[in-house]
Amino acid sequence: xxxxxxxxxxxxxxxxxxxxxxxxxxxxxxxxxxxxxxxxxxxxxxxxxxxxxxxxxxxxxxxxxxxxxxxxxxxxxxxxxxxxxxxxxxxxxxxxxxxxxxxxxxxxxxxxxxxxxxxxxxxxxxxxxxxxxxxxxxxxxxxxxxxxxxxxxxxxxxxxxxxxxxxxxxxxxxxxxxxxxxxxxxxxxxxxxxxxxxxxxxxxxxxxxxxxxxxxxxxxxxxxxxxxxxxxxxxxxxxxxxxxxxxxxxxxxxxxxxxxxxxxxxxxxxxxxxxxxxxxxxxxxxxxxxxxxxxxxxxxxxxxxxxxxxxxxxxxxxxxxxxxxxxxxxxxxxxxxxxxxxxxxxxxxxxxxxxxxxxxxxxxxxxxxxxxxxxxxxx
Numbered sequence: 001x002x003x004x005x006x007x008x009x010x011x012x013x014x015x016x017x018x019x020x021x022x023x024x025x026x027x028x029x030x031x032x033x034x035x036x037x038x039x040x041x042x043x044x045x046x047x048x049x050x051x052x053x054x055x056x057x058x059x060x061x062x063x064x065x066x067x068x069x070x071x072x073x074x075x076x077x078x079x080x081x082x083x084x085x086x087x088x089x090x091x092x093x094x095x096x097x098x099x100x101x102x103x104x105x106x107x108x109x110x111x112x113x114x115x116x117x118x119x120x121x122x123x124x125x126x127x128x129x130x131x132x133x134x135x136x137x138x139x140x141x142x143x144x145x146x147x148x149x150x151x152x153x154x155x156x157x158x159x160x161x162x163x164x165x166x167x168x169x170x171x172x173x174x175x176x177x178x179x180x181x182x183x184x185x186x187x188x189x190x191x192x193x194x195x196x197x198x199x200x201x202x203x204x205x206x207x208x209x210x211x212x213x214x215x216x217x218x219x220x221x222x223x224x225x226x227x228x229x230x231x232x233x234x235x236x237x238x239x240x241x242x243x244x245x246x247x248x249x250x251x252x253x254x255x256x257x258x259x260x261x262x263x264x265x266x267x268x269x270x271x272x273x274x275x276x277x278x279x280x281x282x283x284x285x286x287x288x289x290x291x292x293x294x295x296x297x298x299x300x301x302x303x304x305x306x307x308x309x310x311x312x313x314x315x316x317x318x319x320x321x322x323x324x325x326x327x328x329x330x331x332x333x334x335x336x337x338x339x340x341x342x343x344x345x346x347x348x349x350x351x352x353x354x355x356x357x358x359x360x361x362x363x364x365x366x367x368x369x370x371x372x373x374x375x376x377x378x379x
Contacts, residue, residue, distance in 0.1 A: 002315070003315040003316075003317060004315060004316045004317060004355050004360070004363050004366075004367065005317050005355065005357075006317040006318065006319050006353070006355050006356075007181070007182050007355070007356070007357050008357040008358075008359060008360075009181045009186055009188075009357075010186070010247075010254065010357060010358040010359070012246050012247060012249075012250045012254075014246040014249070014250075015242070015243045015246045015247075017246075018034065018242040018243065018245055018246045019239050019242045019243060021242065022034055022238045022239060022241075022242040023239075025238075027238055028237055028238045028239060029235075029237060029238065030235025030236060030237060030238065031215075031218070031235060032238035032241065033238075034238055034241035034242040034244070034245045035053050035235070035236065035238060035241040037241075037245050038051075038053050038192075038241050038244050038245050038248060039051045039052060039053050039192075041245075041248045042177075042192055042194065042248075045160075045167065045251075046167045046169045046170050046175070046194055047167060047170050048169070048170055048175075048194045048195060048196050049195050049196055049197065049198045049201055050194075050195040050198075050201045050204065051192055051193070051194050051195070052192065052193045052195070052204060052205065052208055052234075053190070053191075053192050053235070053236055053241055053244070054190070054191040054192060054193055054208065054234045054235070054236065055189060055190065055191065055234060055235065055236040055237075055240070056178070056180070056189050056190065056191045057085065057154075057156045057176050057177060057178030057179075057180070057191035057192075058085040058088075058089065058191070059191055059193075059232075059234040060176035060177070060191045060192060060193035060234075061085055061086065061089035061152070061154065061176050062089045062092060062232075062234075063193050063204060063207050063208060063234055064089065064152045064174045064176060064193060065089045065090045065092065065093045065095070066093070066207050066230060066231070067174060067200050067203060067204055067207065068123060068124050068150045068152065068173075068174070069123075070090055070093040070094070070095045070123055070124065071093065071094060071095075072093070072094025072095070073094065073095075073096070073121060074090075074093075074094070074095045074096070074121055074122075074123040074124075075095065075096045075097075075098050075119060075121040075122045075123065075336070076090045076095050076096070076097055076098065076122070076123060076124045076125075076126060077098050077100055077109075077114055077117055077118070077122060077124070077125045077126065078090075078097050078098065078099060078100070078109075078126045078128070078325075079099070079100055079101075079102050079108070079109040079127075079128050079344070080099035080100070080101070080102075080324040080325045080326040080327075080331070080337065080341050080344045081102045081107060081128075081130070081322055081324055081325075081344045081347065081348060082128045082130075082154065082322060082325065083156070083322065084325065084328075085156075086126055086128055086154050086325075087099075087325055087331070087335065090124070090126075091334050095123070096121070096334065096335065096336055097325070097331070097334065097335045097336070098117050098122070098335070098336050098337065099324075099325060099326040099331070099335050099336070099337040099341060099344075100113050100114060100117055100337070100341075101113055101341040101342065101343050101344050102130075102341075102343050102344050102347065103343070104343050104347070105282045105284075106130065106133050106135075106282060106283075106284065106287075107130045107131065107133075107347055107351075108127065108128065108129065108130050108133065108134075108135040108136070109127050109128065109135055109140075110343070111127075111135065111136040111139040111140050111143070112139075114140065114143055115143055116338075117338070118143075118147055118149075122147070122149060123149065123150065124149055124150045124151070124152055125140055125143065125144055125149055125150075125151050125152070126151075126152045126153075126154055127140055127151070127153055127154065127172070128154040128156075129153065129154070129155050129157060129158035129161060129168055130157065131157060131281060131289070131292050131293050131295065132157050132158045132159075132161045132168075132184075132289045132290040132291065132292035132293070133158075133161065133281070133283055133284070133287050133289045134158065134161055134162070134163035134168050134287045134289075135153075135163075136284075137153075137163050137164075137171045137172075138164070141171060141172075150172075150173045150174070151171070151172035151173050151174075152172055152173065152174045152175070152176070153168065153169055153171065153172040153174070153175035153176065153194075154176055155168050155169045155175050155176060155177050155194075156176065156177060156178035156180075156183070156191075157178070157183065157290075157292040157293070158177075158290060158292070159177055159183070159184055159185050159251075159290060160184070160185075160251060160255050160290045161287070161288060161289050161290045161292075162287065162288040163286065163287055163288075164286050165288075169194045170194070170196060171196070172196065173195075173196055173197040173200065174193065174194065174195060174196065174197070174200065175193075175194035175196065176191060176192070176193055176194070177191055177192045177194065178190070178191050179191060179192070179244055179247075183292070184254060184255060184258060184290055184291070184292055185244070185247045185248060185251060185254060186243075186244075186247055187236070187240045187241070187243045187244035187247065188240065188243065189236075189240065190236055190240050190241075190244055193208070193234075202216075203229065206228055206229045206231055207229065207230065207231040207232070207234070208231065208234040208235060209231060209235070210227075210231045210232060210233050211227050211228065211229045211230050211231030211232075212225050212226060212227055212228065212231070213225045213226065213228050254358065255290055255291065257358050258290070258291035258292075258356075258358065259290075259291045260361075261291065261294075261356060261358070261360060261361060261364070262289075262291035262294050262356075264361070264364050264368075265294040265354060265364070265368070266280060266281070266294070268364075268368045269296065269368070269371065272296075272371070272372070272375060275375075276299075277298075277299070277375050278296040278297060278298060278299075278375075279296065279297040280296060281294065281295060291356075293353055293356050294353070294354045294356050295321070295351050295352060295353045295354065296351075296352050296354065296371075297347065297350050297351050297352075298350045298351075298352065299350065300349075300350060301349035301350055303350075304320065304349065304350050304351070304352055306374075307352055307374055308320070308352060310370075310374045311367075311370060311371075311374070314370045316355060316366075316367055316370060317355060318352050318353065318354055318355065319352070319353050320348075320351060320352060320353070321348065321351055321353055322348060323348065324341065324344045324345060324348050326341055326344070327345070354367065354371075355367060
């Protein structure tokens with residue numbers, strides 16, 4: 001059998017046609033017709049004040065740090081169990097990431113631990129919606145309001161997810177999405193900054209356009225554009241946006257197919273959870289997830305490593321996930337945390353992500369058979 005990859009980018013079949021049309025338009029730099037189409041789609045879908053397409057979610061996070069006026073010595077609340085960009089965007093501004101432990105059920109930041117980490121230097125909270133399952137945003141929003149903090153949703157994995165029937169990404173002051181090839185909706189590399197506080201819209205456009213008011217100039221609002229603020233080149237090329245547009249148009253189909261794949265895994269592995277051999281993902285009743293990934297949590301790091309090796313021997317590529325930031329070399333140097341982050345450490349050493357991509361349906365029976373075989377014979 002050919003090796004089953006962990007991820008395989010989904011193609012709708014319209015991407016190359018859209019790229020050709022972008023080329024025929026004669027504009028391949030940023031903010032052409034496809035970039036504008038994608039921005040309008042996201043603004044409407046997320047019900048935001050504004051949506052700006054960027055060349056990555058990392059870029060969107062960096063823009064949010066500038067918009068939040070993060071300065072050296074400021075503190076930003078983040079989970080340790082996340083990708084490095086979540087913290088690095090703020091470290092680049094001189095901020096101190098304050099690492100908080102995660103919940104054992106959703107693997108999201110434990111909202112009950114946030115307040116005890118607040119100091120007069122705290123400026124922002126950055127909840128990460130892990131695996132497309134929303135953080136407990138009602139509590140986080142209340143904390144931010146009581147302490148006059150900005151909330152920046154790291155929604156890299158959460159396009160089309162919901163919290164209490166609200167689109168994830170519509171709740172914080174700012175939100176950041178990813179369209180990396182491992183995400184549900186892709187453009188190879190790509191991202192978006194969502195603005196839910198209208199007072200930040202104009203400055204966000206300036207930061208994205210290298211610190212100039214070029215966007216206002218393009219709309220005829222000023223006679224010429226010039227350097228008015230700090231910023232960088234955060235726009236994607238039009239080829240990226242043309243690819244992305246072909247994906248966004250099929251968002252319903254993509255999410256529906258992924259949910260079916262997720263449910264096959266979830267239902268098939270129920271008996272292993274009942275036997276205490278694994279833990280499956282948990283989605284709270286007030287959340288609607290987008291089937292970004294399917295993971296299982298084993299009972300020890302040794303067993304996790306044995307499982308990955310066993311699956312690999314059977315031509316199935318499974319992977320672990322984040323090395324916690326609080327225990328990483330640079331996280332130890334620039335971050336702060338109190339006590340032990342026990343759940344983060346435990347989860348990171350025991351989690352396995354199963355292969356997950358549109359088209360894997362024909363292999364799922366085999367994958368599930370091998371999972372059961374491991375627990376029956378190979379441990």
